[in-house]
Amino acid sequence: MKExxxxxxxxxxxxxxxxxxxxxxxxxxxxIDVLKQTYAVDRALKRFESELLRGHLETCVPQAFREGRKxxxxxxxxxxxxxxxx
Amino acid sequence: MKExxxxxxxxxxxxxxxxxxxxxxxxxxxxIDVLKQTYAVDRALKRFESELLRGHLETCVPQAFREGRKxxxxxxxxxxxxxxxx
Amino acid sequence: MKExxxxxxxxxxxxxxxxxxxxxxxxxxxxIDVLKQTYAVDRALKRFESELLRGHLETCVPQAFREGRKxxxxxxxxxxxxxxxx
Amino acid sequence: MKExxxxxxxxxxxxxxxxxxxxxxxxxxxxIDVLKQTYAVDRALKRFESELLRGHLETCVPQAFREGRKxxxxxxxxxxxxxxxx
Numbered sequence: 001m002k003e004x005x006x007x008x009x010x011x012x013x014x015x016x017x018x019x020x021x022x023x024x025x026x027x028x029x030x031x032i033d034v035l036k037q038t039y040a041v042d043r044a045l046k047r048f049e050s051e052l053l054r055g056h057l058e059t060c061v062p063q064a065f066r067e068g069r070k071x072x073x074x075x076x077x078x079x080x081x082x083x084x085x086x
Numbered sequence: 087m088k089e090x091x092x093x094x095x096x097x098x099x100x101x102x103x104x105x106x107x108x109x110x111x112x113x114x115x116x117x118i119d120v121l122k123q124t125y126a127v128d129r130a131l132k133r134f135e136s137e138l139l140r141g142h143l144e145t146c147v148p149q150a151f152r153e154g155r156k157x158x159x160x161x162x163x164x165x166x167x168x169x170x171x172x
Numbered sequence: 173m174k175e176x177x178x179x180x181x182x183x184x185x186x187x188x189x190x191x192x193x194x195x196x197x198x199x200x201x202x203x204i205d206v207l208k209q210t211y212a213v214d215r216a217l218k219r220f221e222s223e224l225l226r227g228h229l230e231t232c233v234p235q236a237f238r239e240g241r242k243x244x245x246x247x248x249x250x251x252x253x254x255x256x257x258x
Numbered sequence: 259m260k261e262x263x264x265x266x267x268x269x270x271x272x273x274x275x276x277x278x279x280x281x282x283x284x285x286x287x288x289x290i291d292v293l294k295q296t297y298a299v300d301r302a303l304k305r306f307e308s309e310l311l312r313g314h315l316e317t318c319v320p321q322a323f324r325e326g327r328k329x330x331x332x333x334x335x336x337x338x339x340x341x342x343x344x
Contacts (some may be wrong), residue, residue, distance in 0.1 A: 004111060004112075004114065006110050007111050008108055008112060011104060011107060011108040011111060012108060014104055015105055015108065018097060018101045018104060019101055021112060021166065022094055022095060022097040022098060022101065025090060025093050025094050025097060026090075026094060027150055028090065030146075031106055031138050031139070031141060031142040031146060032162050032163075032166055034138060034171075035135060035139065035142075035166055035169075036142050036166065036169065038131055038134060038135050038138070039135075039169050039170060042128065042132075043130070045124060045127060045128055046128075047133045048124060049121060049124050049125075050253070050254050052117050052120060052121055052124070053117070053121065053250070053253055054250045054254075055117060056117040056118065056121075057246045057249055057250050058250075059244065060116075060117060060118075061246060062242055062246070064235050065242070068161050069121060070234055070237070074229045074233060074234070076149055076231065077118075077229055078225070078226045078229050078230075080118055080122065080125075081222070081225055081253065081256075082222050082226075083121075083122065083125050084121075084125060084253075084256075106303045128273050136339070136340050139336070139339055140336045140340075143332045143335055143336050144332065144336075147332060148328055148332070151323050151328070156320055156323070160315045160316065160319060160320070163315055164311070164316075165340065166309050167308070167311055167342075168312075170339075170342075176283060176284075176286070179283050180280055180283050180284060181281060183276060183280040183283060184280060186276055187273060187276045187277055187280065189267060190272055190276060191273055191274045192268060193321060193329075194266055194269040194270060194273065197262060197265050197266050197269060198266060200262065202318075203310050203311070203313060203314040203318060203336055204318075204335075204338055206310060207307060207310055207311065207314075207338050207341075207342075208338065208341065210303060210306065210307050210310070211268070211307075211338075211341050211342060213303060214300065214304075215299055217296055217299060217303070220296060220321065221293060221296050221297075224289050224293055225289070225293065227289060228289040228290065228293075232288075232289060232290075238260055248290050249290075250332075252290055252293050252294065252297075255293075255294065255297050256293075256297060
């Protein structure tokens, strides 16, 4: 629950950052300065994904093993990790 | 000008996507389904950055060469590309 | 065992590719042509890593759960995935 | 010329690293330990690419502008950067 709030707060901050970049575009900010901000958003998104994945490994995966859904949860994890590297 | 609008529209769509993911978190959506959406945002951001960079190469870089700011613009480009790969 | 051979064969091919790029550098090949080859090596390495990770999820992870080393194997996986995104 | 030697040396080191990973696979090394090494190779390749690109921006690009091949060299750069992000 507490973790859910922390994840939500991270996303709210990313959303605000994207909104600020949109304003930069509207005001004709120099491309290079815009790019530096979008790279910062990339990194913030990756940190969000890392945390989400870590939470998944700590809670959903062990639970799935206990409930006999081992194959399913591992297949899913393999698929999502392949997607992540693209 | 037209390109600026297209870039702004792309960002507005990314912003809406992030907002939708925030709602998914609030509603306790399964992590794997959230992750797939954040990966889609990653890809949309990369497309935005590619377009921005291509515009920079087509307009700002040639202009800087004409105005004798060659070293500056290339140094800047080198720095930003190093940042991009992180 | 068969999978080990397949992984070894992939790596041998990557090694040959890197050797070929080294020759390109020695012969003063145009940078852009060299870059395209190194990007191909990047992609081949990622495919290798995906396969390795999938094998890990299919064999080592379930075995670790059976042997009561659940926390250890999931902590390890979390760490390695964080490393992967850098 | 000196830079060419430095680039060649970097590649030779990457090649040696890949060979060492191949030996790890042959010896049945634990997947996670193999993965950590391939991630190190990823990072070394990226550093090599950054240096190559920086050299390209410092020498080939200004030369192309001087020789009136501006459009060509910038188009090429845009294409290669799009490739890089995949």
